[in-house]
Amino acid sequence: xxxxxxxxxxxxxxxxxxxxxxxxxxxxxxxxxxxxxxxxxxxxxxxxxxxxxxxxxxxxxxxxxxxxxxxxxxxxxxxxxxxxxxxxxxxxxxxxxxxxxxxxxxxxxxxxxxxxxxxxxxxxxxxxxxxxxxxxxxxxxxxxxxxxxxxxxxxxxxxxxxxxxxxxxxxxxxxxxxxxxxxxxxxxxxxxxxxxxxxxxxxxxxxxxxxxxxxxxxxxxxxxxxxxxxxxxxxxxxxxxxxxxxxxxxxxxxxxxxxxxxxxxxxxxxxxxxxxxxxxxxxxxxxxxxxxxxxxxxxxxxxxxxxxxxxxxxxxxxxxxxxxxxxxxxxxxxxxxxxxxxxxxxxxxxxxxxxxxxxxxxxxxxxxxxxxxxxxxxxxxxxxxxxxxxxxxxxxxxxxxxxxxxxxxxxxxxxxxxxxxxxxxxxx
Ligand SMILES: Cc1cc2nc3c(=O)[nH]c(=O)nc-3n(C[C@H](O)[C@H](O)[C@H](O)COP(=O)(O)OP(=O)(O)OC[C@H]3O[C@@H](n4cnc5c(N)ncnc54)[C@H](O)[C@@H]3O)c2cc1C
Numbered sequence: 519x520x521x522x523x524x525x526x527x528x529x530x531x532x533x534x535x536x537x538x539x540x541x542x543x544x545x546x547x548x549x550x551x552x553x554x555x556x557x558x559x560x561x562x563x564x565x566x567x568x569x570x571x572x573x574x575x576x577x578x579x580x581x582x583x584x585x586x587x588x589x590x591x592x593x594x595x596x597x598x599x600x601x602x603x604x605x606x607x608x609x610x611x612x613x614x615x616x617x618x619x620x621x622x623x624x625x626x627x628x629x630x631x632x633x634x635x636x637x638x639x640x641x642x643x644x645x646x647x648x649x650x651x652x653x654x655x656x657x658x659x660x661x662x663x664x665x666x667x668x669x670x671x672x673x674x675x676x677x678x679x680x681x682x683x684x685x686x687x688x689x690x691x692x693x694x695x696x697x698x699x700x701x702x703x704x705x706x707x708x709x710x711x712x713x714x715x716x717x718x719x720x721x722x723x724x725x726x727x728x729x730x731x732x733x734x735x736x737x738x739x740x741x742x743x744x745x746x747x748x749x750x751x752x753x754x755x756x757x758x759x760x761x762x763x764x765x766x767x768x769x770x771x772x773x774x775x776x777x778x779x780x781x782x783x784x785x786x787x788x789x790x791x792x793x794x795x796x797x798x799x800x801x802x803x804x805x806x807x808x809x810x811x812x813x814x815x816x817x818x819x820x821x822x823x824x825x826x827x828x829x830x831x832x833x834x835x836x837x838x839x840x841x842x843x844x845x846x847x848x849x850x851x852x853x854x855x856x857x858x859x860x861x862x863x864x865x866x867x868x869x870x871x872x873x874x875x876x877x878x879x880x881x882x883x884x885x886x887x888x889x890x891x892x893x894x895x896x897x898x899x900x901x902x903x904x905x906x907x908x909x910x911x912x913x914x915x916x917x918x919x920x921x922x923x924x925x926x927x928x929x930x931x932x933x934x935x936x937x938x939x940x941x942x943x944x945x946x
Contacts, residue, residue: 552633640863880924
């Protein structure tokens with residue numbers, strides 16, 4: 519059995535950020551494992567012009583360690599792109615640039631990273647946590663779970679393997695397979711950023727579909743709020759205030775600030791509107807389009823004509839409505855979970871009265887009595903406990919610096935006050 523001090527599971531931005539914060543400290547032996555052999559950042563949505571919804575300063579390290587060799591700007595500099603990037607007047611990176619930046623960080627981290635290795639189990643044995651992977655067993659004092667989220671795919675009457683229906687996380691691959699879209703009808707279910715990006719992508723080339731239907735549950739499209747006051751919640755001060763608040767207040771805060779995390783960027787909506795303006799002005803006969811608000815998808819079924827039938831409820835009339843399409847894209851978001859490690863957490867970690875895992879201020883899980891001398895950290899796993907900062911890059915650097923300080927047993931990173939506009943109280 520191999521051993522290390524800390525095992526990091528998953529090499530997405532959360533654990534890459536933590537690894538970058540641990541790198542260069544000889545006092546800690548850590549290992550990072552990632553199930554994919556060639557990890558890409560949300561590959562299915564790496565559309566050519568898609569941009570991040572967050573500032574280039576909110577990379578893996580900058581907000582807690584601006585002098586780090588792992589900043590996005592160091593990546594640009596090393597690749598001779600810095601001048602051109604700045605002259606292009608970007609303030610939020612292209613998603614494809616960010617993906618390349620993550621790959622560069624992964625490479626820089628070197629031999630401690632093991633790609634193509636999936637964690638399959640976790641148990642407690644003789645005062646250590648033992649990870650079973652598809653390659654080895656690895657004993658560690660601490661484990662950090664950074665396993666991300668999984669696509670939320672509603673259960674319907676249709677066979678889940680039906681290729682006419684797919685989640686937005688597979689969009690690029692399926693779009694390639696579908697080839698020329700002329701003559702086809704496509705429905706997009708969901709009212710968020712991914713749905714809007716897919717819609718624009720589908721009308722950007724000449725081979726546009728014959729008919730496009732966009733169904734959103736809300737009675738209005740939620741617009742992404744990136745204004746200065748919303749950014750106040752992506753600060754260490756707010757993180758401390760949020761954690762210290764009772765659960766009902768946290769829930770209210772999350773509802774109040776939902777649009778700071780979840781919504782369509784104004785520029786994107788404008789681009790869609792302008793694209794349809796041009797198509798209409800040119801007298802384009804297709805795509806015939808229907809943009810429908812207040813429609814909740816209830817089921818998908820085979821229409822018997824080769825098409826898929828979508829049943830949805832109209833929030834205004836309360837009536838069921840049926841819509842058909844050749845292809846249905848589910849831009850229905852993501853949900854948290856620990857995949858193969860979920861059963862292990864049932865035996866290792868405590869749950870509250872509602873059955874939810876209990877997360878501490880330092881991002882550890884509250885473990886069951888008798889499990890001592892070890893810690894399980896979880897990143898990007900509880901919006902309810904940490905707020906919208908948890909799933910977003912805006913808080914990644916702060917969270918990693920907090921965890922790194924705990925793992926190293928000293929304050930390597932100064933994670934202090936942030937001079938917010940609003941007085942969130944606390945000990946900043
Ligand atoms: C399309 C899209 C765009 C987004 N854009 C933004 C944005 O612009 N700004 C922003 O702030 N946030 C954005 N987000 C939010 C997103 O959650 C974060 O940006 C970020 O990807 C979270 O990082 P993570 O490491 O927690 O999870 P992930 O990026 O999902 O990484 C988790 C990793 O763990 C690996 N893994 C899972 N299980 C195992 C296992 N058993 N063994 C080994 N490895 C495993 C996975 O393969 C994956 O590589 C976006 C999300 C999506 C889906």
